[in-house]
Amino acid sequence: MKHFLTTDTLSREELDGLLDLSDEFVEVLSRPIPKVPALRGRTVAMLFFEPSTRTRMSFERAAKALSADTMSFSPGTSSLSKGESLKDTALTIKAMGAEALVVRHKATGAPWRIADWTGLPVLNGGDGAHQHPTQALLDALTIRRHFGTLGGLRIAIVGDIRHSRVARSDISAFSTLGAEVTLVGPSTLLPVDLTGWPVVTAEGIDEVLDRDVVYLLRIQTERGGASVLPSLPEYVSRFGMTRERFARMPDHAVVMHPGPMNRGVEIAPEVADHERSLVESQVANGIAVRMAVLFRLLGGEVADA
Amino acid sequence: MRELVLQRGIVLGPGGPAAADVLIREGRVVEVGGHLRAEKVIDCDGMLVGPGFVDLHVHLREPGQEWKEDIESGSRAAAAGGFTAVVAMANTEPATDAGHLARYIQERGREVGLVEVIPAGAITLGRNGEHLAHLDELWKAGVRLFSDDGNTVQDAGLLRHAMEYISDLGGTVAQHAEDPGLTRNAHMHEGAVSSRLGMQGIPSLAEETIVARDLALAELTGVRYHVQHVSTAGTVELVRTAKRRGLPVTAEATPHHLALDHTEIEQMDSAYKMYPPLRSAQDVAAVAEALRDGTIDAVATDHAPHAAAEKDVPFEEAPRGVIGLETAAAVVQTFVAPDPVTLFERMSLAPATIAGLGEHGRWLEPGVPANIVVFAPDVRWTPRRFVSRSGNSPFLGRTLTGRVMATVHNGDVTYRSE
Numbered sequence: 001m002k003h004f005l006t007t008d009t010l011s012r013e014e015l016d017g018l019l020d021l022s023d024e025f026v027e028v029l030s031r032p033i034p035k036v037p038a039l040r041g042r043t044v045a046m047l048f049f050e051p052s053t054r055t056r057m058s059f060e061r062a063a064k065a066l067s068a069d070t071m072s073f074s075p076g077t078s079s080l081s082k083g084e085s086l087k088d089t090a091l092t093i094k095a096m097g098a099e100a101l102v103v104r105h106k107a108t109g110a111p112w113r114i115a116d117w118t119g120l121p122v123l124n125g126g127d128g129a130h131q132h133p134t135q136a137l138l139d140a141l142t143i144r145r146h147f148g149t150l151g152g153l154r155i156a157i158v159g160d161i162r163h164s165r166v167a168r169s170d171i172s173a174f175s176t177l178g179a180e181v182t183l184v185g186p187s188t189l190l191p192v193d194l195t196g197w198p199v200v201t202a203e204g205i206d207e208v209l210d211r212d213v214v215y216l217l218r219i220q221t222e223r224g225g226a227s228v229l230p231s232l233p234e235y236v237s238r239f240g241m242t243r244e245r246f247a248r249m250p251d252h253a254v255v256m257h258p259g260p261m262n263r264g265v266e267i268a269p270e271v272a273d274h275e276r277s278l279v280e281s282q283v284a285n286g287i288a289v290r291m292a293v294l295f296r297l298l299g300g301e302v303a304d305a
Numbered sequence: 306m307r308e309l310v311l312q313r314g315i316v317l318g319p320g321g322p323a324a325a326d327v328l329i330r331e332g333r334v335v336e337v338g339g340h341l342r343a344e345k346v347i348d349c350d351g352m353l354v355g356p357g358f359v360d361l362h363v364h365l366r367e368p369g370q371e372w373k374e375d376i377e378s379g380s381r382a383a384a385a386g387g388f389t390a391v392v393a394m395a396n397t398e399p400a401t402d403a404g405h406l407a408r409y410i411q412e413r414g415r416e417v418g419l420v421e422v423i424p425a426g427a428i429t430l431g432r433n434g435e436h437l438a439h440l441d442e443l444w445k446a447g448v449r450l451f452s453d454d455g456n457t458v459q460d461a462g463l464l465r466h467a468m469e470y471i472s473d474l475g476g477t478v479a480q481h482a483e484d485p486g487l488t489r490n491a492h493m494h495e496g497a498v499s500s501r502l503g504m505q506g507i508p509s510l511a512e513e514t515i516v517a518r519d520l521a522l523a524e525l526t527g528v529r530y531h532v533q534h535v536s537t538a539g540t541v542e543l544v545r546t547a548k549r550r551g552l553p554v555t556a557e558a559t560p561h562h563l564a565l566d567h568t569e570i571e572q573m574d575s576a577y578k579m580y581p582p583l584r585s586a587q588d589v590a591a592v593a594e595a596l597r598d599g600t601i602d603a604v605a606t607d608h609a610p611h612a613a614a615e616k617d618v619p620f621e622e623a624p625r626g627v628i629g630l631e632t633a634a635a636v637v638q639t640f641v642a643p644d645p646v647t648l649f650e651r652m653s654l655a656p657a658t659i660a661g662l663g664e665h666g667r668w669l670e671p672g673v674p675a676n677i678v679v680f681a682p683d684v685r686w687t688p689r690r691f692v693s694r695s696g697n698s699p700f701l702g703r704t705l706t707g708r709v710m711a712t713v714h715n716g717d718v719t720y721r722s723e
Contacts, residue, residue, distance in 0.1 A: 197501075
């Protein structure tokens with residue numbers, strides 16, 4: 001594996017292998033000193049061209065838990081604001097000694113371009129509304145650790161699928177791992193053309209309350225929410241995971257959310273904090289899967305893990 | 306004496322293609338026949354010898370963006386593509402919205418002397434869609450085609466007045482049809498590929514709603530109306546119906562819309578970013594069929610040069626547009642494969658008529674101006690570099706069939722292939 005850019009091209013074996021490795025790092029993270037020397041002396045650069053404190057911190061924590069050094073780039077104070085091109089920025093960071101790049105960018109495909117330009121291993125930390133593959137890996141790990149497998153599970157993804165890189169990555173990963181995926185959302189928030197997607201669709205959240213997992217997406221008001229929804233209360237009435245709806249789900253079923261949550265919109269506060277909400281596990285597992293991917297890309301020694 | 310013989314070609318004359326030599330003297334065809342002699346000879350064995358191509362739609366970037374292209378480099382690229390005349394769009398800086406600007410472009414083209422450069426005039430001042438440009442001045446400076454290309458004239462009332470005024474002058478209103486309410490933040494065709502890539506899509510309706518509106522206004526005002534870069538099956542149907550009803554409507558299609566579809570964008574390479582965007586395979590088939598049956602009158606390249614660094618960015622951040630002059634005929638030959646008469650009707654005759662260029666686009670016979678292209682329809686080649694100052698082409702590195710071997714403008718050889 002040269003880069004980690006998308007879940008679209010990963011086989012079941014590759015996904016299972018990464019999840020197995022992630023399980024090992026979950027164990028590492030539970031030790032009194034949650035750190036291994038696997039990538040000691042290696043340098044990972046965080047290129048976050050759009051703001052993301054949570055994902056960046058998760059990657060940094062993962063790199064440091066592998067004893068790698070990290071460099072961080074933030075666009076607000078950088079030469080990008082002075083007009084430097086993305087290509088020059090990436091090449092400059094390579095010249096400073098970075099050996100792997102974690103890239104988040106608002107443009108679809110930006111991590112692919114940076115991979116072309118630099119030749120370094122690139123981890124896609126989210127590109128536009130396209131892909132967020134480590135999120136998919138952490139979601140799959142969370143589900144697998146809870147249910148033991150994704151094979152045969154029925155998973156509903158609810159909300160703003162159209163603008164969601166999480167949904168695009170999750171759909172590929174979940175279906176490759178054997179789950180059946182249902183998408184739920186207003187047509188203004190569903191992709192225009194689902195040809196070739198391994199999914200079925202449902203009209204409203206009430207149709208999918210019998211699923212094993214209901215995965216709620218954040219309503220991204222910054223992506224033109226005003227023109228795609230009449231109002232948030234209307235959204236809650238058709239698509240919100242209210243306390244009443246949660247009570248109608250089977251006892252074994254769980255809810256998930258990639259965060260940050262709009263409590264009271266896509267998820268009621270009591271549901272978010274319920275023991276059958278896996279939100280906190282998702283965050284914790286995020287570090288382990290990012291360790292696994294960094295470890296794979298930088299070719300760390302298995303014995304060190 | 307300036308004399309030249311194009312020898313042993315298949316000559317496109319008024320009676321159709323026929324094997325012959327063409328004798329050119331002092332910028333005119335003086336004889337078409339057998340065993341013609343001159344000091345200078347080009348062997349055209351097995352090649353089509355026809356009226357030079359005319360491009361209704363190019364961006365030469367001068368004045369204002371000469372680092373991308375200028376009239377000289379653009380003229381060289383045009384000659385290399387077999388063109389003897391090009392219509393330069395008005396989205397220069399400043400926009401070609403007044404007589405002196407149109408005259409400058411024409412004169413600069415004449416100084417370079419490789420192709421005839423005819424400016425399109427802007428419809429509105431600064432192409433900002435608010436006030437009419439200096440239409441009469443532009444007309445007097447030789448402008449026959451008016452377009453805010455790059456922008457659509459959104460205000461229907463203003464467009465109506467423009468159509469009325471341009472109709473009085475005798476000109477043609479050409480429209481870049483795109484409804485901005487349907488294209489906001491969008492960079493590619495709306496469909497399966499945009500959905501998968503998570504990119505906002507440009508629906509086909511963004512083009513079709515404007516064309517439908519404009520056809521109604523054209524009928525009201527009686528103006529000659531020309532649809533630029535048709536990209537969808539729906540637009541083809543609108544044009545077909547309008548023509549059946551007898552409206553004075555013409556349309557053009559670009560080589561890339563005749564050849565490529567939106568699946569090319571899977572690789573997110575900005576060499577495939579243009580507006581209108583590459584559409585579905587069904588749209589490509591409909592546009593190609595419309596070119597064959599004459600619903601689409603002309604091939605026009607929409608040659609849109611950009612500097613390499615401007616395109617070497619993520620797809621969504623790249624400027625729109627690709628170059629096309631040097632590969633146009635080859636792409637049409639490769640992907641549409643028209644018969645020779647149709648090829649020259651679409652690439653020479655119709656565009657010359659639409660642009661109002663009497664010296665171009667005429668079947669070869671004694672007396673016509675020697676604006677000629679020699680085109681080898683069976684030669685396979687792979688574009689590796691370009692004469693244009695820019696290289697933003699989706700056909701770079703693709704093997705094409707059909708190659709321009711020589712171009713003659715006003716009797717002078719302006720291009721010979723290596």
